[in-house]
Amino acid sequence: MDALLIDPVLSRGCAAAVAVLLLVGGGQKLFNLPVFEAVVELYEVLPRALAPLFARVFPLLEILAGALVLLAPGAIGGAAAVAVLLLASAGILVNLLRGRRNIDCGCGGGDSHPRLSWALLGRNAVLLLAAAIAGLAVSAxxxxxxxYLTVVALALALLGLYAATNQLLANQPRYQALRS
Known part of the structure; x- marks a missing residue:
C-alpha cells in the first residue's frame, strides 16, 4: 500500500507554525525558568526532586523538536514535535482527571496563561494534528x-488561531466569574 502523500504546502505550513510555537515556548520557559519550575512542581506528576531537572530538560527538548521540524522536515521532525506535545498533554490530562484545574498551563507566552481545562487539551489535540501533518510524506x-506565499499565510493563520485560542482560554475564568 502506498504511503499517504499530502501537498507540501500543507505540510510546510503546519511545520512552520508548530516550529515557531515550540521554539518560542521553549525559549520562554528557559527565560522564566523559576516560574516554569514552580508550574512543574504544581502539576505533581513527578517526584518533587525530579521537577527541577525536568523543568530544565523539557524546554531544551521543545527547542530541539522545533528545530527538527524546520531542519528535518518529514517523519523525524513531525515525530519529535508529536512526542513533546504528547508529553505536555499527558501532564494536563493527569491533572484534569484528578480534578485539578486551577494550575497555570506552563505553556510559556505573555502575562495571561490559560488554566488547565478540557478546552486546553483540545487545543493541544489540534497542535498534535498539525505536528502529525508536518510529519507526513509529501507529494513530489x-x-x-x-x-511559498501560501505556506507563510497558512503558518501565520495557524499562529493567529493559536494566539486567539490562548486568549479565549485565559479569559475563560473571568467570563465565568462575570456570569456568576
Missing part, C-alpha cells in the same frame, strides 16, 4: 513562488 510536486 515542485513548489512555485505562490506556494
Amino acid at each position: 510536486r515542485e513548489l512555485v513562488w505562490i506556494d
Whole structure:
C-alpha cells in the first residue's frame, strides 16, 4: 500500500507554525525558568526532586523538536514535535482527571496563561494534528513562488488561531466569574 502523500504546502505550513510555537515556548520557559519550575512542581506528576531537572530538560527538548521540524522536515521532525506535545498533554490530562484545574498551563507566552481545562487539551489535540501533518510524506510536486506565499499565510493563520485560542482560554475564568 502506498504511503499517504499530502501537498507540501500543507505540510510546510503546519511545520512552520508548530516550529515557531515550540521554539518560542521553549525559549520562554528557559527565560522564566523559576516560574516554569514552580508550574512543574504544581502539576505533581513527578517526584518533587525530579521537577527541577525536568523543568530544565523539557524546554531544551521543545527547542530541539522545533528545530527538527524546520531542519528535518518529514517523519523525524513531525515525530519529535508529536512526542513533546504528547508529553505536555499527558501532564494536563493527569491533572484534569484528578480534578485539578486551577494550575497555570506552563505553556510559556505573555502575562495571561490559560488554566488547565478540557478546552486546553483540545487545543493541544489540534497542535498534535498539525505536528502529525508536518510529519507526513509529501507529494513530489515542485513548489512555485505562490506556494511559498501560501505556506507563510497558512503558518501565520495557524499562529493567529493559536494566539486567539490562548486568549479565549485565559479569559475563560473571568467570563465565568462575570456570569456568576
